[in-house]
Amino acid sequence: MSLHDFLKDKLPEEKLALVPKGFEVIGDIAIINIPPALDEDKYLIADALASHSKNLKTVLRKLHKINGAARVGEFEILYGNRTTTLHRENNCVYHVDVAKTYFSGKMAHERNRIAQKVNDGEDVLVLFAGAGPFLISIKKTKNVNITGLDNNPAACSFLKKNIELNEIEAGVILGDANSAGHLFKKSFDRIVMPIPYGQDYFLNLARPILKPGGFVHFYTFKKDFEIPHFKRLLEEKGWHIELYRNCGDVAPRVSRYVFDLREC
Numbered sequence: 001m002s003l004h005d006f007l008k009d010k011l012p013e014e015k016l017a018l019v020p021k022g023f024e025v026i027g028d029i030a031i032i033n034i035p036p037a038l039d040e041d042k043y044l045i046a047d048a049l050a051s052h053s054k055n056l057k058t059v060l061r062k063l064h065k066i067n068g069a070a071r072v073g074e075f076e077i078l079y080g081n082r083t084t085t086l087h088r089e090n091n092c093v094y095h096v097d098v099a100k101t102y103f104s105g106k107m108a109h110e111r112n113r114i115a116q117k118v119n120d121g122e123d124v125l126v127l128f129a130g131a132g133p134f135l136i137s138i139k140k141t142k143n144v145n146i147t148g149l150d151n152n153p154a155a156c157s158f159l160k161k162n163i164e165l166n167e168i169e170a171g172v173i174l175g176d177a178n179s180a181g182h183l184f185k186k187s188f189d190r191i192v193m194p195i196p197y198g199q200d201y202f203l204n205l206a207r208p209i210l211k212p213g214g215f216v217h218f219y220t221f222k223k224d225f226e227i228p229h230f231k232r233l234l235e236e237k238g239w240h241i242e243l244y245r246n247c248g249d250v251a252p253r254v255s256r257y258v259f260d261l262r263e264c
């Protein structure tokens with residue numbers, strides 16, 4: 001049964017039409033975007049969501065678009081009493097606090113795709129590592145030297161916990177990606193860059209710390225029509241585009257894209 005089925009006897013048609021069809025699940029937390037027109041029905045909707053899936057212990061309402069450098073959303077707790085959870089995917093487990101560090105459960109396929117591309121023995125850097133979903137997926141799958149960097153102290157502290165939880169070894173740096181050129185004395189075979197919204201300029205930081213012929217997995221947010229221009233720009237800057245693909249919508253007509261780039 002869908003959330004709408006649970007609510008159809010409890011809300012009039014015109015309100016039911018406004019109930020979002022989708023919601024995000026991270027561990028046992030559901031995050032839903034309830035529009036202001038449904039303010040007085042928010043607890044009813046949260047209760048319906050919790051009954052719809054018995055594994056859910058918390059329902060959060062997303063209050064604003066994710067903003068700020070840490071990419072952390074603001075939430076109202078509608079059901080349950082915590083924002084921390086354990087999220088499992090691709091044989092890895094993540095302890096996260098969705099109110100303190102960015103995390104999305106929608107990228108599991110993509111993280112596994114990257115982990116499969118990495119070769120044993122590589123030196124890998126994950127910039128904007130957050131609580132560690134790319135870093136841990138890679139290190140659990142391949143025998144690499146890997147380091148993660150993030151400028152959010154809470155993200156780094158969850159990253160360290162998650163490294164322990166998954167029984168792997170990895171470096172963690174609390175620092176600003178803008179200083180990457182000074183922070184690292186060595187260069188990397190591969191750099192993963194799940195950059196924050198609208199900050200494409202970070203790609204320029206990769207080349208000085210990338211080995212010749214190295215790879216970058218670059219995440220960016222674009223409207224479909226912007227892609228041909230962006231591809232040309234990358235090629236003009238000397239990147240070879242091995243693959244690019246749409247990883248899902250983040251806002252009306254805006255999608256997250258990944259570009260697998262090779263230094264040439």
Ligand SMILES: C[S@@+](CC[C@H](N)C(=O)[O-])C[C@H]1O[C@@H](n2cnc3c(N)ncnc32)[C@H](O)[C@@H]1O
Nearest residue numbers: 069070102103128129130150151152176177194
């Ligand atoms: C879109 S999130 C990605 C997090 C994680 N890789 C994931 O997929 O869940 C972007 C991350 O970049 C971090 N960040 C933003 N600006 C940064 C900067 N200048 N230097 C280092 N980290 C930064 C944020 O704290 C956040 O954890």
